Amino acid sequence: MATLTISSKNYSSWSMRGWLLCKMAGLSFDEERVPTDDPDAKAELLLLSPSFLVPRLVHEDVTVWDTLAIAAFLNEVFPEAGLLPADRAVRAHCLSISGEMHSGFANMRSALPMNIKAHYPGFKVWAGAQADIERIAAIWRGCLTAHGGPFLMGATPTLADAMYAPVCSRFTTYDVKLDPECEAYRARIMALPLVQEWIDGALSEPEELEELDAEF
Template sequence: MASATLTISSKNYSSWSLRGWLLCKMAGLDFDEKAIDIDDPEQRQELLLLSPSVRVPRLSHDGVEVWDTLAIAEYLNETFPDAGLLPTAAAARAHCRAISGEMHSGFYNLRSALPMNIKAKHQSFKIFSGARPDVQRIKEIWTDCLATYGGPFLFGAPTMADAMYAPVCTRFRTYAVELEPVLQAYCDTIFDWAPMQEWTAAALEEPDEVIELEVEF
Protein backbone atom coordinates (compact mmCIF):
# COMPACT_ATOMS: atom_id res chain seq x y z
CA MET A 1 0.00 0.00 0.00
CA ALA A 2 1.33 3.44 -0.93
CA SER A 3 2.28 5.93 1.77
CA ALA A 4 0.12 8.65 0.24
CA THR A 5 -3.36 9.15 -1.18
CA LEU A 6 -4.35 11.74 -3.74
CA THR A 7 -8.07 12.49 -3.92
CA ILE A 8 -9.05 13.64 -7.38
CA SER A 9 -12.15 14.11 -9.50
CA SER A 10 -12.75 13.51 -13.20
CA LYS A 11 -9.65 12.97 -15.31
CA ASN A 12 -11.46 14.30 -18.35
CA TYR A 13 -12.80 17.49 -16.81
CA SER A 14 -10.88 18.43 -13.65
CA SER A 15 -7.89 20.59 -14.49
CA TRP A 16 -6.91 21.00 -10.84
CA SER A 17 -6.89 17.24 -10.33
CA LEU A 18 -4.53 16.97 -13.30
CA ARG A 19 -2.20 19.58 -11.82
CA GLY A 20 -1.99 17.86 -8.45
CA TRP A 21 -1.53 14.45 -10.03
CA LEU A 22 1.30 15.66 -12.27
CA LEU A 23 3.03 17.25 -9.28
CA CYS A 24 2.92 13.97 -7.37
CA LYS A 25 4.27 12.09 -10.39
CA MET A 26 7.07 14.62 -10.85
CA ALA A 27 8.01 14.31 -7.19
CA GLY A 28 8.30 10.54 -7.51
CA LEU A 29 5.72 10.08 -4.77
CA ASP A 30 4.27 6.61 -4.33
CA PHE A 31 0.57 7.33 -4.01
CA ASP A 32 -2.84 5.76 -4.38
CA GLU A 33 -5.54 7.59 -6.32
CA LYS A 34 -8.98 8.08 -4.82
CA ALA A 35 -11.51 9.28 -7.36
CA ILE A 36 -14.55 11.11 -6.01
CA ASP A 37 -17.62 12.64 -7.60
CA ILE A 38 -18.33 15.80 -5.62
CA ASP A 39 -21.82 15.96 -7.14
CA ASP A 40 -22.67 12.81 -5.20
CA PRO A 41 -24.05 13.98 -1.80
CA GLU A 42 -22.48 11.13 0.16
CA GLN A 43 -19.05 11.59 -1.40
CA ARG A 44 -19.31 15.35 -1.01
CA GLN A 45 -20.06 14.90 2.70
CA GLU A 46 -17.09 12.55 3.03
CA LEU A 47 -14.78 15.07 1.41
CA LEU A 48 -16.07 17.85 3.67
CA LEU A 49 -15.15 15.72 6.68
CA LEU A 50 -11.60 15.52 5.35
CA SER A 51 -11.10 19.21 4.63
CA PRO A 52 -12.89 22.53 5.28
CA SER A 53 -13.61 23.02 1.58
CA VAL A 54 -14.92 20.78 -1.18
CA ARG A 55 -11.81 20.97 -3.29
CA VAL A 56 -9.69 18.54 -5.20
CA PRO A 57 -6.94 17.53 -5.48
CA ARG A 58 -6.27 16.63 -1.88
CA LEU A 59 -3.02 14.98 -0.77
CA SER A 60 -2.65 12.86 2.35
CA HIS A 61 0.97 11.94 3.09
CA ASP A 62 2.63 10.83 6.34
CA GLY A 63 -0.05 12.47 8.45
CA VAL A 64 0.00 15.70 6.44
CA GLU A 65 -3.18 16.85 4.70
CA VAL A 66 -2.90 19.39 1.86
CA TRP A 67 -5.86 20.41 -0.34
CA ASP A 68 -4.69 23.44 -2.31
CA THR A 69 -2.80 22.76 -5.52
CA LEU A 70 -0.10 25.36 -5.02
CA ALA A 71 0.29 24.24 -1.41
CA ILE A 72 0.69 20.67 -2.66
CA ALA A 73 3.41 21.87 -5.03
CA GLU A 74 5.31 23.65 -2.27
CA TYR A 75 4.88 20.74 0.13
CA LEU A 76 6.23 18.27 -2.42
CA ASN A 77 9.12 20.59 -3.23
CA GLU A 78 10.06 20.73 0.46
CA THR A 79 9.61 17.00 0.95
CA PHE A 80 11.40 15.95 -2.25
CA PRO A 81 13.93 18.73 -2.88
CA ASP A 82 15.83 16.71 -5.49
CA ALA A 83 12.76 16.21 -7.69
CA GLY A 84 13.30 19.50 -9.53
CA LEU A 85 9.83 20.93 -9.00
CA LEU A 86 11.50 24.34 -8.91
CA PRO A 87 14.54 25.48 -10.90
CA THR A 88 17.90 25.60 -9.11
CA ALA A 89 18.74 29.27 -9.83
CA ALA A 90 17.14 31.78 -7.46
CA ALA A 91 15.88 34.10 -10.20
CA ALA A 92 14.36 31.21 -12.15
CA ARG A 93 12.75 29.85 -8.98
CA ALA A 94 11.13 33.22 -8.34
CA HIS A 95 9.95 33.37 -11.95
CA CYS A 96 8.55 29.84 -11.77
CA ARG A 97 6.67 30.62 -8.57
CA ALA A 98 5.31 33.85 -10.05
CA ILE A 99 3.79 32.30 -13.17
CA SER A 100 2.52 29.30 -11.19
CA GLY A 101 0.82 31.69 -8.78
CA GLU A 102 -0.62 33.66 -11.68
CA MET A 103 -2.28 30.52 -13.01
CA HIS A 104 -3.45 29.56 -9.54
CA SER A 105 -5.20 32.85 -8.84
CA GLY A 106 -6.05 34.18 -12.29
CA PHE A 107 -7.41 33.38 -15.75
CA TYR A 108 -10.98 33.01 -14.52
CA ASN A 109 -12.46 34.00 -17.88
CA LEU A 110 -10.39 31.44 -19.75
CA ARG A 111 -11.43 28.65 -17.37
CA SER A 112 -15.07 29.64 -17.72
CA ALA A 113 -15.02 29.99 -21.51
CA LEU A 114 -12.77 27.00 -22.27
CA PRO A 115 -13.46 24.32 -19.64
CA MET A 116 -11.15 21.32 -19.76
CA ASN A 117 -12.60 18.45 -21.77
CA ILE A 118 -9.88 16.14 -23.05
CA LYS A 119 -12.30 14.01 -25.07
CA ALA A 120 -13.76 16.92 -27.02
CA LYS A 121 -12.27 18.37 -30.20
CA HIS A 122 -13.65 21.44 -31.99
CA GLN A 123 -12.58 22.25 -35.52
CA SER A 124 -13.22 25.92 -34.78
CA PHE A 125 -14.40 27.75 -31.69
CA LYS A 126 -15.22 31.42 -31.15
CA ILE A 127 -13.63 32.59 -27.91
CA PHE A 128 -15.70 35.26 -26.23
CA SER A 129 -14.00 38.62 -25.87
CA GLY A 130 -13.56 38.42 -22.09
CA ALA A 131 -11.31 35.37 -22.38
CA ARG A 132 -9.08 36.67 -25.15
CA PRO A 133 -6.79 38.70 -22.84
CA ASP A 134 -6.25 35.54 -20.78
CA VAL A 135 -5.27 33.58 -23.89
CA GLN A 136 -2.90 36.36 -24.94
CA ARG A 137 -1.33 36.57 -21.48
CA ILE A 138 -0.65 32.84 -21.44
CA LYS A 139 0.98 33.08 -24.85
CA GLU A 140 3.19 35.88 -23.50
CA ILE A 141 4.19 33.81 -20.47
CA TRP A 142 5.07 30.80 -22.57
CA THR A 143 6.96 32.84 -25.16
CA ASP A 144 9.03 34.57 -22.48
CA CYS A 145 9.87 31.35 -20.64
CA LEU A 146 10.77 29.39 -23.75
CA ALA A 147 13.00 32.20 -25.02
CA THR A 148 14.66 32.73 -21.64
CA TYR A 149 15.26 29.10 -20.62
CA GLY A 150 15.53 27.41 -24.01
CA GLY A 151 12.68 24.88 -23.76
CA PRO A 152 11.39 22.35 -24.39
CA PHE A 153 9.59 22.84 -21.03
CA LEU A 154 8.96 26.30 -19.61
CA PHE A 155 12.13 26.24 -17.51
CA GLY A 156 14.09 23.79 -19.62
CA ALA A 157 13.24 20.68 -17.59
CA PRO A 158 9.79 19.93 -16.15
CA THR A 159 8.84 22.06 -13.12
CA MET A 160 5.71 22.91 -11.18
CA ALA A 161 4.97 25.56 -13.82
CA ASP A 162 4.45 22.87 -16.46
CA ALA A 163 2.04 21.07 -14.16
CA MET A 164 0.13 24.31 -13.69
CA TYR A 165 -0.10 25.06 -17.42
CA ALA A 166 -0.55 21.52 -18.78
CA PRO A 167 -4.37 21.76 -18.61
CA VAL A 168 -4.18 24.90 -20.72
CA CYS A 169 -2.50 22.89 -23.46
CA THR A 170 -5.46 20.53 -23.46
CA ARG A 171 -7.89 23.46 -23.58
CA PHE A 172 -6.08 25.03 -26.51
CA ARG A 173 -6.22 21.72 -28.38
CA THR A 174 -9.89 21.09 -27.53
CA TYR A 175 -11.00 24.55 -28.66
CA ALA A 176 -8.67 24.88 -31.68
CA VAL A 177 -6.78 27.91 -30.32
CA GLU A 178 -4.26 28.98 -32.94
CA LEU A 179 -0.68 28.97 -31.67
CA GLU A 180 2.62 30.16 -33.04
CA PRO A 181 4.94 27.24 -33.95
CA VAL A 182 7.12 27.62 -30.85
CA LEU A 183 4.07 27.55 -28.59
CA GLN A 184 2.55 24.61 -30.44
CA ALA A 185 5.87 22.81 -29.98
CA TYR A 186 5.59 23.42 -26.24
CA CYS A 187 2.08 21.94 -26.17
CA ASP A 188 3.34 18.95 -28.17
CA THR A 189 6.07 18.49 -25.55
CA ILE A 190 3.41 18.41 -22.85
CA PHE A 191 1.25 15.94 -24.79
CA ASP A 192 4.29 13.66 -25.37
CA TRP A 193 5.30 13.81 -21.69
CA ALA A 194 4.94 10.31 -20.19
CA PRO A 195 2.78 11.27 -17.16
CA MET A 196 0.55 13.37 -19.39
CA GLN A 197 0.06 10.47 -21.77
CA GLU A 198 -0.86 8.25 -18.81
CA TRP A 199 -3.45 10.76 -17.58
CA THR A 200 -4.91 11.31 -21.05
CA ALA A 201 -5.31 7.59 -21.68
CA ALA A 202 -7.26 7.26 -18.42
CA ALA A 203 -9.37 10.32 -19.24
CA LEU A 204 -10.39 8.81 -22.56
CA GLU A 205 -11.60 5.70 -20.74
CA GLU A 206 -13.93 7.61 -18.41
CA PRO A 207 -17.67 7.10 -18.87
CA ASP A 208 -19.24 9.85 -20.94
CA GLU A 209 -21.86 10.55 -18.30
CA VAL A 210 -19.32 12.13 -15.94
CA ILE A 211 -20.64 15.63 -15.16
CA GLU A 212 -18.43 18.50 -16.23
CA LEU A 213 -17.07 20.48 -13.32
CA GLU A 214 -14.50 23.05 -12.32
CA VAL A 215 -14.27 23.19 -8.56
CA GLU A 216 -11.34 25.45 -7.84
CA PHE A 217 -10.91 28.99 -9.14
Protein backbone atom coordinates in the same frame (compact mmCIF):
# COMPACT_ATOMS: atom_id res chain seq x y z
CA MET B 1 1.95 5.13 1.53
CA ALA B 2 0.32 8.28 0.26
CA THR B 3 -3.18 8.90 -1.10
CA LEU B 4 -4.19 11.54 -3.62
CA THR B 5 -7.88 12.37 -3.80
CA ILE B 6 -9.01 13.67 -7.19
CA SER B 7 -12.21 14.16 -9.13
CA SER B 8 -12.83 13.62 -12.84
CA LYS B 9 -9.78 13.06 -15.03
CA ASN B 10 -11.72 14.32 -18.03
CA TYR B 11 -13.00 17.55 -16.51
CA SER B 12 -10.82 18.47 -13.53
CA SER B 13 -7.83 20.65 -14.38
CA TRP B 14 -6.86 20.99 -10.71
CA SER B 15 -6.85 17.23 -10.20
CA MET B 16 -4.60 16.91 -13.24
CA ARG B 17 -2.16 19.44 -11.80
CA GLY B 18 -1.98 17.73 -8.42
CA TRP B 19 -1.59 14.30 -10.00
CA LEU B 20 1.19 15.47 -12.32
CA LEU B 21 3.07 17.06 -9.42
CA CYS B 22 2.93 13.83 -7.41
CA LYS B 23 4.10 11.80 -10.40
CA MET B 24 6.87 14.30 -11.24
CA ALA B 25 8.07 14.15 -7.63
CA GLY B 26 8.36 10.37 -7.81
CA LEU B 27 5.82 9.86 -5.04
CA SER B 28 4.21 6.43 -4.78
CA PHE B 29 0.53 6.99 -4.06
CA ASP B 30 -2.93 5.52 -4.29
CA GLU B 31 -5.62 7.40 -6.19
CA GLU B 32 -8.92 8.01 -4.46
CA ARG B 33 -11.69 9.48 -6.56
CA VAL B 34 -14.37 11.77 -5.22
CA PRO B 35 -17.75 10.87 -6.77
CA THR B 36 -18.83 13.45 -9.31
CA ASP B 37 -22.04 14.07 -7.37
CA ASP B 38 -20.02 15.14 -4.32
CA PRO B 39 -20.85 18.84 -3.64
CA ASP B 40 -17.18 19.81 -3.42
CA ALA B 41 -16.29 18.10 -6.69
CA LYS B 42 -19.28 19.66 -8.45
CA ALA B 43 -18.36 23.10 -7.14
CA GLU B 44 -14.89 22.68 -8.58
CA LEU B 45 -16.04 21.43 -11.96
CA LEU B 46 -18.65 24.19 -12.30
CA LEU B 47 -16.14 26.86 -11.22
CA LEU B 48 -18.54 27.83 -8.43
CA SER B 49 -16.09 27.80 -5.56
CA PRO B 50 -12.80 29.67 -5.12
CA SER B 51 -11.68 27.06 -2.60
CA PHE B 52 -12.18 23.33 -2.77
CA LEU B 53 -10.60 20.25 -1.27
CA VAL B 54 -9.48 18.34 -4.36
CA PRO B 55 -6.84 17.50 -5.19
CA ARG B 56 -5.96 16.48 -1.65
CA LEU B 57 -2.75 14.69 -0.71
CA VAL B 58 -2.37 12.63 2.45
CA HIS B 59 1.27 11.69 3.09
CA GLU B 60 2.08 9.97 6.38
CA ASP B 61 0.66 12.35 9.03
CA VAL B 62 0.26 15.34 6.71
CA THR B 63 -2.85 16.36 4.77
CA VAL B 64 -2.40 19.09 2.18
CA TRP B 65 -4.75 20.51 -0.45
CA ASP B 66 -4.56 23.35 -2.96
CA THR B 67 -2.20 22.73 -5.86
CA LEU B 68 0.45 25.27 -4.90
CA ALA B 69 0.50 23.94 -1.34
CA ILE B 70 0.93 20.39 -2.67
CA ALA B 71 3.81 21.57 -4.84
CA ALA B 72 5.53 23.31 -1.90
CA PHE B 73 5.11 20.23 0.28
CA LEU B 74 6.42 17.84 -2.37
CA ASN B 75 9.38 20.11 -3.03
CA GLU B 76 10.33 19.85 0.65
CA VAL B 77 9.98 16.07 0.74
CA PHE B 78 11.53 15.40 -2.69
CA PRO B 79 13.87 18.35 -3.39
CA GLU B 80 15.84 16.24 -5.85
CA ALA B 81 12.82 16.08 -8.16
CA GLY B 82 13.27 19.73 -9.08
CA LEU B 83 9.61 20.75 -8.94
CA LEU B 84 10.92 24.21 -8.08
CA PRO B 85 14.14 25.42 -9.74
CA ALA B 86 17.24 25.63 -7.54
CA ASP B 87 18.25 29.05 -8.83
CA ARG B 88 16.54 31.77 -6.77
CA ALA B 89 15.68 34.05 -9.71
CA VAL B 90 14.36 31.18 -11.85
CA ARG B 91 12.41 29.84 -8.88
CA ALA B 92 10.82 33.26 -8.36
CA HIS B 93 9.82 33.34 -12.04
CA CYS B 94 8.38 29.83 -11.76
CA LEU B 95 6.33 30.74 -8.69
CA SER B 96 5.10 33.97 -10.24
CA ILE B 97 3.70 32.42 -13.42
CA SER B 98 2.33 29.47 -11.44
CA GLY B 99 0.57 31.88 -9.09
CA GLU B 100 -0.83 33.77 -12.06
CA MET B 101 -2.28 30.53 -13.42
CA HIS B 102 -3.59 29.62 -9.97
CA SER B 103 -5.55 32.82 -9.45
CA GLY B 104 -6.17 34.25 -12.90
CA PHE B 105 -7.50 33.63 -16.41
CA ALA B 106 -11.12 33.37 -15.29
CA ASN B 107 -12.44 34.18 -18.76
CA MET B 108 -10.40 31.44 -20.39
CA ARG B 109 -11.40 28.94 -17.69
CA SER B 110 -15.12 29.57 -18.15
CA ALA B 111 -15.09 29.84 -21.95
CA LEU B 112 -12.83 26.82 -22.52
CA PRO B 113 -13.69 24.32 -19.75
CA MET B 114 -11.54 21.25 -19.42
CA ASN B 115 -12.91 18.38 -21.52
CA ILE B 116 -10.23 15.99 -22.75
CA LYS B 117 -12.66 13.76 -24.67
CA ALA B 118 -14.07 16.59 -26.75
CA HIS B 119 -12.71 18.36 -29.84
CA TYR B 120 -14.19 21.47 -31.40
CA PRO B 121 -12.42 22.37 -34.66
CA GLY B 122 -12.78 26.02 -35.55
CA PHE B 123 -14.10 26.94 -32.10
CA LYS B 124 -14.80 30.69 -31.89
CA VAL B 125 -13.15 32.21 -28.83
CA TRP B 126 -14.79 35.35 -27.47
CA ALA B 127 -12.71 38.47 -26.91
CA GLY B 128 -12.37 38.22 -23.13
CA ALA B 129 -11.02 34.70 -23.32
CA GLN B 130 -8.76 35.63 -26.23
CA ALA B 131 -7.04 38.22 -24.04
CA ASP B 132 -6.27 35.48 -21.51
CA ILE B 133 -4.95 33.22 -24.28
CA GLU B 134 -2.67 35.97 -25.52
CA ARG B 135 -1.33 36.55 -22.01
CA ILE B 136 -0.65 32.81 -21.59
CA ALA B 137 1.16 32.72 -24.94
CA ALA B 138 3.27 35.71 -23.85
CA ILE B 139 4.18 33.89 -20.63
CA TRP B 140 5.21 30.80 -22.56
CA ARG B 141 7.32 32.76 -25.05
CA GLY B 142 8.97 34.74 -22.27
CA CYS B 143 9.87 31.60 -20.33
CA LEU B 144 11.16 29.70 -23.34
CA THR B 145 13.33 32.66 -24.32
CA ALA B 146 14.60 33.37 -20.81
CA HIS B 147 15.35 29.79 -19.81
CA GLY B 148 16.17 28.13 -23.13
CA GLY B 149 13.41 25.50 -23.17
CA PRO B 150 12.27 22.96 -24.03
CA PHE B 151 10.15 23.45 -20.86
CA LEU B 152 9.09 26.70 -19.26
CA MET B 153 11.91 26.81 -16.74
CA GLY B 154 14.54 25.05 -18.81
CA ALA B 155 15.63 21.50 -19.50
CA THR B 156 13.20 19.61 -17.25
CA PRO B 157 9.51 19.99 -16.32
CA THR B 158 8.71 21.91 -13.13
CA LEU B 159 5.71 23.19 -11.22
CA ALA B 160 5.14 25.71 -14.02
CA ASP B 161 4.67 23.01 -16.65
CA ALA B 162 2.29 21.09 -14.38
CA MET B 163 0.26 24.25 -13.86
CA TYR B 164 -0.04 24.96 -17.60
CA ALA B 165 -0.50 21.35 -18.78
CA PRO B 166 -4.33 21.53 -18.49
CA VAL B 167 -4.19 24.74 -20.54
CA CYS B 168 -2.41 22.78 -23.27
CA SER B 169 -5.26 20.28 -23.10
CA ARG B 170 -7.85 23.06 -23.36
CA PHE B 171 -6.06 24.57 -26.36
CA THR B 172 -6.14 21.12 -28.00
CA THR B 173 -9.83 20.59 -27.28
CA TYR B 174 -10.89 23.99 -28.61
CA ASP B 175 -8.48 24.17 -31.53
CA VAL B 176 -6.84 27.36 -30.26
CA LYS B 177 -4.50 28.89 -32.81
CA LEU B 178 -1.00 29.62 -31.47
CA ASP B 179 2.23 30.96 -32.87
CA PRO B 180 4.78 28.28 -33.88
CA GLU B 181 6.81 28.50 -30.67
CA CYS B 182 3.78 28.15 -28.42
CA GLU B 183 2.26 25.44 -30.60
CA ALA B 184 5.49 23.45 -30.32
CA TYR B 185 5.39 23.81 -26.54
CA ARG B 186 1.74 22.74 -26.40
CA ALA B 187 2.53 19.65 -28.48
CA ARG B 188 5.56 18.88 -26.33
CA ILE B 189 3.52 18.92 -23.14
CA MET B 190 0.70 16.87 -24.64
CA ALA B 191 3.22 14.23 -25.73
CA LEU B 192 4.77 13.77 -22.28
CA PRO B 193 4.28 10.20 -21.04
CA LEU B 194 2.70 11.37 -17.77
CA VAL B 195 0.25 13.59 -19.63
CA GLN B 196 -0.59 10.74 -21.97
CA GLU B 197 -1.18 8.50 -18.94
CA TRP B 198 -3.64 11.06 -17.55
CA ILE B 199 -5.37 11.37 -20.93
CA ASP B 200 -5.74 7.59 -21.15
CA GLY B 201 -7.44 7.66 -17.76
CA ALA B 202 -9.76 10.45 -18.89
CA LEU B 203 -10.73 8.61 -22.05
CA SER B 204 -11.67 5.53 -20.05
CA GLU B 205 -14.01 7.41 -17.70
CA PRO B 206 -17.74 6.81 -18.04
CA GLU B 207 -19.85 9.70 -19.27
CA GLU B 208 -21.06 10.85 -15.87
CA LEU B 209 -21.19 14.61 -16.33
CA GLU B 210 -23.16 15.16 -19.53
CA GLU B 211 -25.65 17.26 -17.60
CA LEU B 212 -22.92 19.77 -16.74
CA ASP B 213 -22.12 20.72 -20.33
CA ALA B 214 -24.60 23.59 -20.49
CA GLU B 215 -23.59 24.91 -17.09
CA PHE B 216 -19.87 25.38 -17.69
